[in-house]
Amino acid sequence: MAAADSPSAALRRRDLCSRGIRLAGKMRADVVDLLDAYVEQQGLDASASVAAVEGVPLAAVERWDEQTGTQRLLENLAAYRAFRALLAQMLEEQREQLGEADAGLGRALAAVLLQVSAFAYHLEELLRLESRGIPGEEGDGPPPPPRLSLFEQKLRGLGVLRELAQWAVRSGRDLRQLAKPSPANGAAPGLAESP
């Protein structure tokens, strides 16, 4: 625990956080572009409401300002690991549906998948710095959901990308909180409360 508080660790944390913030920003921009392309290619209504889909990590959080640094990192890591699997599944479905017909969308999906993987790795680095154990990935996760219809796949894809875009914004905010000097080991400073 002492190592996590050393000056060099603090510098390393700030450096990782800064790079992470830039990664998250780039990822968000690319996800937003991908979302626009996805909606158009899949013939969806951009304003369609999509019910929360099982397995898609929700970015929505209560009492965000009260979270500790470790909580932020763990929640982010769990989310991006889930997105990695979801995007891989979307890519597979895309290839099955369209083959080579829509290589552009497939490439954009693959590029975002790469960024998601890189970001997950980045989060693991930050957790190591906090001297926290990296939670293991639970094998293949929950059993695969029943096969969805083509339309259901498209809607789920919309939900995945929307939620990922939210997470990219949240991750940037989480890392800024993490980069602030912390008053105690593992405790993240809360936002100044004002009415």
Place this chain on the structure above:
Amino acid sequence: DSHIQYERVGADVTMKCGSMDWDAAVTWTANGTDIDESHLNGSYLILKNVDLSQSGQYSCYEGSSWHLKYQTNLRVGMPPKEPVLMCRSNNYPKGFYCSWHLPTPTYIPNTFNISVIHGTKDMVCEKDAVPKNRCHIRYLQLFSTVKYKVTLTVTNALGKNFTTLTFDEFAIVKPDPPESVVAKPVPNNPRRLEVSWQNPSSWPDPESFPLKFFLRYRPLILDQWQHVELSDGTSHTITDAYAGKEYIIQVAAKDNDIGTWSDWSVAVHATPWTEEPKHLTTEAQITETTSASTSSFMAPPTTKICDKGAVVGSGAMAVCWTAGLVVAAYSVLFI
């Protein structure tokens, strides 16, 4: 027995004199003034196609005794049109506020009721004391993709109307404009202006939720703005100002990641530094005692006018000579 009676503009109004029979002899007054009998049908008062000016206190008196038999406060007005509703978060991530108004007045009292739903959850929008047509909500969740639905209903005695806004958390984020914008000349730099500003005080946590800025500036004599977008910092040096020209400068702010740009800040004016005039040795033989209190409007000595920054266009020599005469003319005025 006095009460309030609301009627729509253009309506025909019939007032009965309380429990008096139709054929009773009565006198009606409006705001204390007798009403002509031509408006009566028996003891009933008939007002056709009422307008706003006919609002007031109507009283009915028994013919012979002048006992007050009935009194009503007639308020002529209109049912509400669809209200105009706006919601905005200028203090993200704390919460947002909604404000509203009617596009046209109703001339009678209105009641506003606002409901806010986030998914399936009802939220309470706490009304502000000032201004009255505003309420605010604290965010319970952040980073949600679920939209907010705000419905405003306006009701008065003559009808009701409503409007609904649906939006997501990020879309309504719009900071207040930057504050304390200051623009200053830079000594010995005729083409520079140093601009600084502060984050809007309503933005609660600029460290975690940094703002980016947009600066625009132009000389007063031109219509076209120059624009600069700044991703961090609260200052900027303009380096391409026209020498000696007064500039107007404004700044806007936006969250780095979400929402929309603020309105422009209050405009500030500044003129780049110009050199103090040295001892003049023109053919007009102006004395050294010439006042130079408005140095920013005094052209520098003839040779200096020919600096790149001060001369626009070709024909520099001719401009220099002409400027020398102008200097002479101004100097004569100040003696």
